[in-house]
Amino acid sequence: MHPDNTLSEGYNDETTELVRKVLMDVWQICGEYKDQMVLIGGLVPTLTMASSEEPHIGTLDIDLALDAEALAQDHQYATLVELLTQHNYELADDPSKKFQLMKTIEDEQGHSINIVIDFLRPRNLELTKHKPPLLDNFVTLKGSAVDLAIKYKNTHTIKGTDLDGFQNTVHVSVCTIPGFLAMKGHALDGRKKPKDAYDIYYCVKHYEEGVEKLAEECKSILHESSAIEGYTFIREKFEQLESIGPQHVALFLTNKALGDDDEDAEQIALDAFMRVNKLCSLIFN
Numbered sequence: 001m002h003p004d005n006t007l008s009e010g011y012n013d014e015t016t017e018l019v020r021k022v023l024m025d026v027w028q029i030c031g032e033y034k035d036q037m038v039l040i041g042g043l044v045p046t047l048t049m050a051s052s053e054e055p056h057i058g059t060l061d062i063d064l065a066l067d068a069e070a071l072a073q074d075h076q077y078a079t080l081v082e083l084l085t086q087h088n089y090e091l092a093d094d095p096s097k098k099f100q101l102m103k104t105i106e107d108e109q110g111h112s113i114n115i116v117i118d119f120l121r122p123r124n125l126e127l128t129k130h131k132p133p134l135l136d137n138f139v140t141l142k143g144s145a146v147d148l149a150i151k152y153k154n155t156h157t158i159k160g161t162d163l164d165g166f167q168n169t170v171h172v173s174v175c176t177i178p179g180f181l182a183m184k185g186h187a188l189d190g191r192k193k194p195k196d197a198y199d200i201y202y203c204v205k206h207y208e209e210g211v212e213k214l215a216e217e218c219k220s221i222l223h224e225s226s227a228i229e230g231y232t233f234i235r236e237k238f239e240q241l242e243s244i245g246p247q248h249v250a251l252f253l254t255n256k257a258l259g260d261d262d263e264d265a266e267q268i269a270l271d272a273f274m275r276v277n278k279l280c281s282l283i284f285n
Contacts, residue, residue, distance in 0.1 A: 007194065008057055008253050014107060016046060016058030022103050022115045023062055025163045027170040029087050033080050036067040038149040038173045039156075040120070042195065044180045045203055047156050047172075052206040057198065061116040065149040065175070068121035081119075089117070099141035105163060122147040144186035145226040148179035152221060177203050178218040182230030188245065189233040197248035200234060201272040204279050211275065215282030222283070235280040238273060246273040 023043065027034060039047070041063025046056045066080075084101055085091065092100040101117045120143035153173045162168045175183070181203060187196045207214040221227045238245035242258060249272040251257045256265035 007251065007255050008198075009255070011058045011060065013058065015060060015113065016043075018105060018107065018113055019043060019059055019062060019115055020047075020158065021161070021163050022105070022117070023172065024158055024160070024168055024170050025087070025103070026062070026064075026084065026117065027158075027172055028162070028168065029083050030080050031170075033076065034171070034173065036076070036080075038065040038067075038153050038175055039063070040065045040143075040146070040149045040175045040180065040183060041118070042199060044175055044177070045199060045206075047158070048154070048174055048177065049203070049206050049208070051208065054206065056202055056206075057195075061118065063118045063120060065120050065122075065143070065146045067150050120146050122150065143183070144190065145179070145183040145230050147226055148182055148221065148224060148230075149175040151224075152176045152179040176217070177207065177214065178221055178227070181218065181234065182221070182224075182227045185230030185233035185237075186226070188237045194248040194252035197237070197245045197272070198252040200238075200245070201249045201276060204275045205271075211279050212282060215279055218279070218283050231280065231283055234276065235284065238276040238280065241269060241273045243273070245276060246270070 020043070023039065027037075030037065039062070041061070042056075042059030043062060046058055049056060081091075081101070089101040089103050092098060092102065099119050101119070103115045103117070104112055105115065107113050118141060120141045123142040123144050123146065153175055156172050156174045157169060158172055159169045160167070181200060184196050184200050187193065188200070204211060204214065218227070218231060222231075234245070237243055240246075246269040247258050250265040250269040253268055254262060254265040256262035258269075
């Protein structure tokens with residue numbers, strides 16, 4: 001048993017559906033600011049690649065990129081957060097997680113589930129500091145390649161039942177897959193979380209128009225330094241079959257890794273290595 005509490009068995013359709021409902025709720029509450037919010041993180045492939053025969057594993061939280069520079073005008077980002085707290089979204093008690101809000105909801109069995117929302121802004125963006133702060137116990141988190149989400153996004157329509165049991169439709173700004181991959185590349189380099197490698201593999205394997213088209217779209221943003229860096233990290237982490245990228249994909253999906261002598265894990269690692277390596281070769285050649 002490998003010590004990791006975020007392997008595939010920790011994800012399920014019911015939790016992902018609750019996350020989707022919370023996302024709808026956030027967009028409904030903060031509709032006035034929808035042009036300054038972009039969905040990033042694990043819900044991106046779940047929503048934008050839903051037609052795939054193999055559904056994405058889902059996610060346990062929501063990551064939102066904020067156009068903090070635009071929201072800084074007239075202190076709009078403080079108003080956005082206050083709107084959410086007025087609808088029972090709670091600020092984090094942990095001082096190290098001031099960039100989070102949390103919504104507590106019940107699942108079908110009546111158990112309380114905490115859905116966490118992370119708010120990120122581009123790493124290279126410097127904002128004017130207010131004294132005293134506009135909001136106590138809240139700051140946005142600087143994130144690598146978040147600038148790509150602000151620049152490269154599509155609108156995705158979500159229809160379904162909301163948290164109140166009503167039918168609703170919201171139009172969510174979602175980071176493009178090339179931007180998402182670059183951000184995941186930075187994540188691969190900056191932390192040890194097998195799902196990052198899985199998310200990359202999933203997008204490459206299931207991109208509807210194929211790996212050649214995906215590479216073409218990735219190449220179209222290579223003038224962005226954060227994109228070059230992100231794709232370079234992916235190439236490094238998937239450089240060999242034994243590299244951390246392919247092995248983390250296998251570990252995430254099977255809870256087995258190199259040396260466990262598991263045929264399924266070996267096949268998954270090989271497939272991940274070959275597919276992601278091909279994408280990187282197409283991007284950089």
